[in-house]
Amino acid sequence: MRILFVEDDVEIGTMYATQLVMEENDVVHARSAQEALDILDEYEFDLIVLDILLPGSNGIAVLQELRSYRDWRQIPVIVLSNVNPEDLEVSEQHLKDLGIREYLVKMDTTPQNLAAAVAAFA
Amino acid sequence: MVKQKIKQVIKQHKDDNDLELIAATVHELKSPLTLIHGMSSMLETESYGELNIKQKEQVRHISKASKRLGFLIESLIHIEKLPSSQRLQPVQLQSELQSVIETHEDKIGEKDLTIKYTPKKLPPVLADPSSVYQLLMHIVSSSIKYAPVGSSIDISTKLTGEFVAMRVKDSGGAILPKEASSIRSRFGKHRQPIRSRSDSSGLSLYIIQSIVEFYGGLLSVSSLSGGSSITVKLPISNQLDLFEE
Numbered sequence A: 001m002r003i004l005f006v007e008d009d010v011e012i013g014t015m016y017a018t019q020l021v022m023e024e025n026d027v028v029h030a031r032s033a034q035e036a037l038d039i040l041d042e043y044e045f046d047l048i049v050l051d052i053l054l055p056g057s058n059g060i061a062v063l064q065e066l067r068s069y070r071d072w073r074q075i076p077v078i079v080l081s082n083v084n085p086e087d088l089e090v091s092e093q094h095l096k097d098l099g100i101r102e103y104l105v106k107m108d109t110t111p112q113n114l115a116a117a118v119a120a121f122a
Numbered sequence B: 001m002v003k004q005k006i007k008q009v010i011k012q013h014k015d016d017n018d019l020e021l022i023a024a025t026v027h028e029l030k031s032p033l034t035l036i037h038g039m040s041s042m043l044e045t046e047s048y049g050e051l052n053i054k055q056k057e058q059v060r061h062i063s064k065a066s067k068r069l070g071f072l073i074e075s076l077i078h079i080e081k082l083p084s085s086q087r088l089q090p091v092q093l094q095s096e097l098q099s100v101i102e103t104h105e106d107k108i109g110e111k112d113l114t115i116k117y118t119p120k121k122l123p124p125v126l127a128d129p130s131s132v133y134q135l136l137m138h139i140v141s142s143s144i145k146y147a148p149v150g151s152s153i154d155i156s157t158k159l160t161g162e163f164v165a166m167r168v169k170d171s172g173g174a175i176l177p178k179e180a181s182s183i184r185s186r187f188g189k190h191r192q193p194i195r196s197r198s199d200s201s202g203l204s205l206y207i208i209q210s211i212v213e214f215y216g217g218l219l220s221v222s223s224l225s226g227g228s229s230i231t232v233k234l235p236i237s238n239q240l241d242l243f244e245e
Helices: A010-022 A033-042 A059-068 A092-097 A111-119 B002-015 B018-044 B053-085 B093-103 B105-110 B129-146 B177-181 B203-214 B237-243
Strands: A002-006 A026-030 A047-050 A077-081 A100-105 B089-091 B114-117 B125-127 B152-160 B163-170 B218-224 B227-235
Touching (some): A002 A010, A002 A033, A010 A026, A010 A111, A010 B018, A026 A033, A033 A059, A047 A059, A047 A111, A059 A077, A092 A100, B053 B129, B089 B129, B089 B237, B093 B105, B093 B114, B093 B129, B093 B152, B125 B129, B125 B227, B129 B203, B129 B227, B203 B218, B203 B227
Antiparallel strands (some): B152 B163, B163 B227
């Protein structure tokens, strides 16, 4: 599976990506919202794993941008963030409308947990 | 009277600038903890190759420690959010307590402890279920942590007036009255005079105190010969109207 992994913390991104690659996924790591959008312009992905707190923007803005383009609209998104969903200033319904298929809290999610969640989309 | 006290406690929490410090600290702790938790999990499952017995044991310790730290962080987040996010409802203390004891079964077995607890039929308390869970986890964990190998922990519950009281008694070192009065000193060594519990940071007791106070309950600790007991009282649920603005 081709995965775009959007995470500004290099060490955390590397940790999760290592496990995903071990399980035979192709992972491209973007470190900011803008970098993610630039990469999406050039390459196709089966899945996006997205952090919420990103430098210069945030994951919700990326999602809104994603959903506004027809080519990107269907890409499933897993949010992986240390921000709890109830702490976001958006409703649960809005998150669903943005196409978030799963919301994982990083602190409780091991790389193996993430790999299992990703495998469900294969 | 009770209503006034509850409002005072809520106001105190709202005004407490330290909550901002807690929020900021907790957020900063999340990233390193994610790494510790995630990497120890990968090592434990031998994602990077086979470990020898000693290495496996050490990694298990790291993993357990990171889970403990994660629980403390969750508790601090809970305390910080108490003024804005509590969902008051009747909660059966006894069933929550039973569940918390069960989650500690491994540790109880490892230390060969005996938990003496007979559930009683009592009215529900008025609180957020997650607060009750946090409260009981800290009380029971602390008692199990400090109880000597092969000893007993006595847990009793009863109805006293408009409160359900729970007392947990162990023989893991005393808590002096002096410490009891300094519970509110958040990161102070509230148990510093007690050698057997000198590694305690005081954070657990602070969390317990904060939750109990928030719901208009009462906390008391007492020193016994070679041990201590902690008693919490939480208001029963027929006082729901007192929380309404």
